[in-house]
Amino acid sequence: xxxxxxxxxxxxxxxxxxxxxxxxxxxxxxxxxxxxxxxxxxxxxxxxxxxxxxxxxxxxxxxxxxxxxxxxxxxxxxxxxxxxxxxxxxxxxxxxxxxxxxxxxxxxxxxxxxxxxxxxxxxxxxxxxxxxxxxxxxxxxxxxxxxxxxxxxxxxxxxxxxxxxxxxxxxxxxxxxxxxxxxxxx
Numbered sequence: 001x002x003x004x005x006x007x008x009x010x011x012x013x014x015x016x017x018x019x020x021x022x023x024x025x026x027x028x029x030x031x032x033x034x035x036x037x038x039x040x041x042x043x044x045x046x047x048x049x050x051x052x053x054x055x056x057x058x059x060x061x062x063x064x065x066x067x068x069x070x071x072x073x074x075x076x077x078x079x080x081x082x083x084x085x086x087x088x089x090x091x092x093x094x095x096x097x098x099x100x101x102x103x104x105x106x107x108x109x110x111x112x113x114x115x116x117x118x119x120x121x122x123x124x125x126x127x128x129x130x131x132x133x134x135x136x137x138x139x140x141x142x143x144x145x146x147x148x149x150x151x152x153x154x155x156x157x158x159x160x161x162x163x164x165x166x167x168x169x170x171x172x173x174x175x176x177x178x179x180x181x182x183x184x185x186x
Contacts, residue, residue: 001053003050004050004051004052004053006050007046007047007048007050007051008051010047011044011047011048011051014044014144015144016044016047016048016144016145016146017144017145017146017147018048018051018052018145018146018147019145019146019147019148020147020148020149021052021147021148022052022054022104022135022148022151023133023135023151026132026133026135026151027101027102027103028097028100028102028103028104028130028132029103029104029105029127029132029133029134029135029151030105030106030107030123030126030127030130030132030133030134030135031056031104031105031106031107031134031135031136031137031148032106032107032108032109032123032134032135032136032137032165033045033106033107033108033137033138033139034108034109034110034119034137034138034169034172034180035110035138035139035169035172035173035174035175035179035180036108036110036112036113036139036174037113037174037175037176037177037179037180038113038174038175038176039113040175041108041113041139041175042058044139044146045106045137045139045146046076048146048147049104049106054104055077055104056077056104056105056106057077057078057079057103057104057105057106058076058077058078058079058105058106058107059078059079059081059089059105059107060073060078060079060080060081061080061081062080062081062082064078064080065078065080079093089122089126090122090125090126090129091129093105093126093130094126094129094130097126097130097132098130105126106137107122107123107126109121109122109123110180113176113179114179115178115179115180115181116181117181117183117184118183119182119183121158124154124158124161127153127154128154128156131153133151133152133153134151134152134153134154134161135148135149135150135151136148136149136150136151136165136168136169137149138168138169138172139172139174139175140172140173141173141174141175142173143173149168150164150168152164162183163185166182166183166185169182170182
């Protein structure tokens with residue numbers, strides 16, 4: 001409980017406001033978080049979740065886990081990912097969703113803080129295979145707002161669903177605009 005108050009206090013001092021929420025009754029969901037152009041995005045996102053009393057799991061490259069950071073990252077919800085090998089992470093995370101009673105999994109579809117015009121689709125397939133909603137999470141540096149927008153159940157038609165996603169993120173302002181791009185329409 002004290003973590004919630006400290007996180008809320010820090011966000012207030014930093015001038016950030018959390019808007020929206022995880023849909024009521026959604027004990028399990030995948031939050032796609034964008035834009036993601038700076039390391040500090042993680043800090044603001046983590047504070048946002050903590051201020052609402054949520055714990056979110058997140059994917060992070062396995063290289064970030066060492067003797068010092070490994071325990072801290074795991075305690076914060078970090079799941080190491082080997083980006084050099086095809087490990088069928090969608091299948092693995094679908095199994096984790098089946099085992100857990102509650103789970104919020106946050107994924108940055110850009111997959112990097114660099115410019116990426118082709119977002120990764122794993123968030124979508126994890127949600128679809130796990131039969132959980134996708135919640136559109138965001139950080140907007142212009143308004144200093146972060147939080148949660150609409151949610152949807154994947155229809156199985158990624159391109160159709162992505163047009164709704166594109167519409168939501170088109171007016172979000174990243175910390176580094178030159179590193180953010182929505183994938184082109186098909």
